[in-house]
Amino acid sequence: MRFIFKTDYDQDIRLAKHGGQVFWYTALLALLLAAPWIFPEYWLAQLTFVLIYGIVGLGLMLLAGFTGQFSMGHAAFLGVGAYTQGVLTNLGLPFPIAMLCAAGLAASVGIVVGLPALRLKGIYLGIATLSFGFIVEEVFARWEKLTGGNAGMHVKAPEIFGWKVDSSEGFYFVCLVTAVLVTLGVLNLLRSSTGRAFVAIRDSEISAQSMGIHLARYKTLSFALSAALAGLGGALYAHKLQFLSPDQFSIIQSIDLLLLVVIGGLGSVHGAFLGAIFLIAMPQIIAIVKDYLPAVIGQAPGLQAVVYGAVLILFVLFEPLGLYGRWLKIRTWLQLFPFYRKGMFKRQKSFQKSDRLK
């Protein structure tokens, strides 16, 4: 058990709380930097996807996990980012500028969606964002001049001032740098007054408002930031796949993103990346396990949906804090070794909390 002896107020907001964290995160970073030389090509590609989904997941985590606003159409922001990136790089813009444009455009779309969100709560917001997602998907399919419609659109390799990032290692580093910067940015945001305002809104809008938090401003800000991160992730996604079509940004993708944050663990930055690992690793695991199952089950087309659904149900029922919550429990168990009690992470039920009367 580690006791942190605080001698300075700065220690409360320091990013690394103690030496152990510094050590482990440095080790993780070193491993990620060395990854292109350690892992084979295929695993590196999967790792790149984990980083991309991690960035998008961080965006949704900021909105859903920290501000308590649920978006069921987040794939739309992903799509806006991806298509912006595709169109701009095909025009010959250097990719960092295109990425900023993608994030910016996604953010402004996020503000447009965020505005009705100020009046809407809970399920109404979910349905508004769901509807928005459908409309955006249809726009991608119909605006053929710009997006190539259902036939799809090819995206050129990222290029900056004559240096072309066409190797998968090079692109991996682009993703890694973006992911690290975004994570540090989100961590910094969360320990600032803005981040605390988000958390206050999540926990109780009425209390937040009575403490002087401007609900409209912070909710819109949260939507904008979340959409910007999704757009940034979308830009990388466009380069990774090199081919965009509207059906990549359908409701299924939005639900996958929600699955990511719920299984990763709502309200934790770690959760976004753990969820991304889950989302990328799951199809692989299913593909491996498939061969050992009888053909009737293993080769059936619906297997993946059943497994996803079952995992989601089990997590909501038994581990609502997600993978990160499970890790916290294991860590506490190890730290306290013989003294762990059963009720330490007990959930409280809130029967009187009514959504309808808000």
Next chain:
Amino acid sequence: MQFLQLVISGIAQGCIYGLIALGFVLIYKATETVSFAQGELMMLGAFCGLAGLTMLGFPFWLTVIASIAAMALVGVVTERVVIRPILGQPAFSIVMLTIGLGYVGRGLITMIPGIGTETHTLPVPYKDVTWNVAGLVLSAEQVVIIAVTALLCLGLYAMFKYSKLGIAMQASSQNQLAAYYMGIPVKRLNGLVWGLAAAVAAIAGLLLAPITFVHANMGFIGLKAFPAAVVGGFGSLPGAIVGGLIIGIVESLSGFYLPEGFKDIAAYVVVLIMLMVKPNGLFGEKLRKKV
């Protein structure tokens, strides 16, 4: 004439949306949870009907009764096994849970070898019957949909207004805790409400099957029933049907008069406008939380 024809087909489609929305609203009113699995329940209902008519060789009336009963049972069991343990948790957990249920339902149907991935037609006795009334072509499927929806609405209205069960359900939907103190078995009622919602979904599935096909992805139509429920006001039973009709008619008209592509998103455009103009819907009650 053409306009009327479009309106009639819109009403028939709208009735389906309305029936699925009715399921959402029933569950929402009773347990304050939103079920994203309603479309999948409808799909399961349609598959029950298919199994009854083609595999077991039941007569049509028996198939209808058996499917509705089977789905009601599925609803009650689902509530008991997965929904009840997490009641009282944030609404969003339950939404995710029902999304998971939908995935499992759709996946399981797809996994049935030889049946799950195919599209089927439901051989109902009134298939391909049409009448010409004053220049309008009425197909029997549409007439049956509209008539059954009307009857079902009357039945539900009577149940909620006059029967003890319905009044108890109303009480528990207004305030679960107070209803519980009054001796109403709230948990058992929630189970029954899920059963009722699943039965309504099964009826919707059986009605929808003749005009489209029976396949594993037909549950996605449930996503269009959400706009219907919101337009009508999420907590209102007549609102669900009216919302469904509005969505159905708008969709049918925009499919004809507007450029291609608008038909698919008409429902969502309507609901976004509705949410901006009147977030509580047409018949929704406006409540403020008191601190």
